[in-house]
Amino acid sequence: MIDLYFSPTPNGWKATIMLEETGLDYRPILMRLSEGDQFTPDFLAISPNAKMPAIVDHSPDTAWGKEPVSVFESGAILLYLADKTQKFAPPQTDLRARKELMEWLFWQVGNQGPMGGQLSHFRNYAPQDARDYGFKRYLGEYDRNLGVLENRLEGRSYILGEYSIADMLVFPWAFIAKPLGASLDAFPRVRDWRARIKERPAVQRAIDLHKSQQNRGQHRVDNNKVLFNQSAETLRPRSKGETT
Ligand SMILES: N[C@@H](CCC(=O)N[C@@H](CS)C(=O)NCC(=O)O)C(=O)O
CATH class of the missing domain: 1.20.1050.10 (Glutathione S-transferase Yfyf (Class Pi); Chain A, domain 2)
Incomplete structure (x- = not known):
């Protein structure tokens, strides 16, 4: 099982599309970015840049050992999943x-x-x-x-x-x-x-998942102090829902 931390934005769609394309078992976890979910200590431990998407793979391949593997940054996530499934990327030998x-x-x-x-x-x-x-x-x-x-x-x-x-x-x-x-x-x-x-069915499914969460995860103009006035201080871990 893979936990997918996502929000309905283009960066969020990327990992969802790959998970849908590969058919891997995953659990979508909505991040309410305008409410500061990205600054909780648990999420910062997975994604130190305090941004989604991020994943936690609870069943990594044996070469990774038994501990879950967390990955942040969309490019790294898609590469990890491509290597895990041997799909949608040229082999490492090429x-x-x-x-x-x-x-x-x-x-x-x-x-x-x-x-x-x-x-x-x-x-x-x-x-x-x-x-x-x-x-x-x-x-x-x-x-x-x-x-x-x-x-x-x-x-x-x-x-x-x-x-x-x-x-x-x-x-x-x-x-x-x-x-x-x-x-x-x-x-x-x-x-x-x-x-x-x-028109790819997997892409449609990913878009549909994000559309269904649009109103819940949307950036809110009235709460842009969380998203648009950041500094190193913003990374101070805080509890869920604490926005300042
Ligand atoms: N380079 C990152 C960009 C991710 C990113 O910018 N995510 C934004 C939403 S589109 C985010 O999580 N923002 C939360 C914040 O800025 O506090 C990636 O490709 O994964």
């Missing part, structure tokens, strides 16, 4: 394919994800009088990353050729292009790739 996998995983978590996250912040949550510069800056970066993906998809149906964890990691932030104020019109390969992934 050095060149594996190198390409790493490049696209790191590209997503270091580029497309953070730029999309900042774009969402400046579009949806920043105070009105502070929106313009940030919105333009991150819309440009988000668009640039769509261009990178468009180029990569030339002659390929998926990022590595075959559907893999690289697609699962990149898809959620491309899926929400429109609500972010961006357009896929200039990126026909990305648009078709997005449509191919969206």
Whole structure:
């Protein structure tokens, strides 16, 4: 059994998609981010960056020993699950394919994800009088990353050729292009790739799980002091529901 700590955001979808694709047995645990669930001592022990997604695998492969294995950061989670199931990633012996996998995983978590996250912040949550510069800056970066993906998809149906964890990691932030104020019109390969992934039954199930939790886990503008004014002090462990 795998515990999945998630919240209905694009970063949260990634691990859910992989768990649904592999058919692994998992238990979704909703994180109420605007209420500070990510700062409880138990969660910080699993995810020291105080962000979801995170997983705890209570039945790791024998090579890991008997203790449960916890993993934070979406790229690390998907890689761990791919290695556990031997699915959706090239084998470790295929050095060149594996190198390409790493490049696209790191590209997503270091580029497309953070730029999309900042774009969402400046579009949806920043105070009105502070929106313009940030919105333009991150819309440009988000668009640039769509261009990178468009180029990569030339002659390929998926990022590595075959559907893999690289697609699962990149898809959620491309899926929400429109609500972010961006357009896929200039990126026909990305648009078709997005449509191919969206119609996968496992992806649909993951999206449905997140939609069903939307109102419970949503970032609340009125409680943005927890999410949007963080510092090292924010990491001080606190009990559930304690927001300041
Ligand atoms: N690089 C991380 C990003 C995860 C992330 O940013 N999670 C956000 C929600 S989308 C979160 O948990 N935020 C809680 C907070 O900032 O306090 C990953 O890919 O797993």
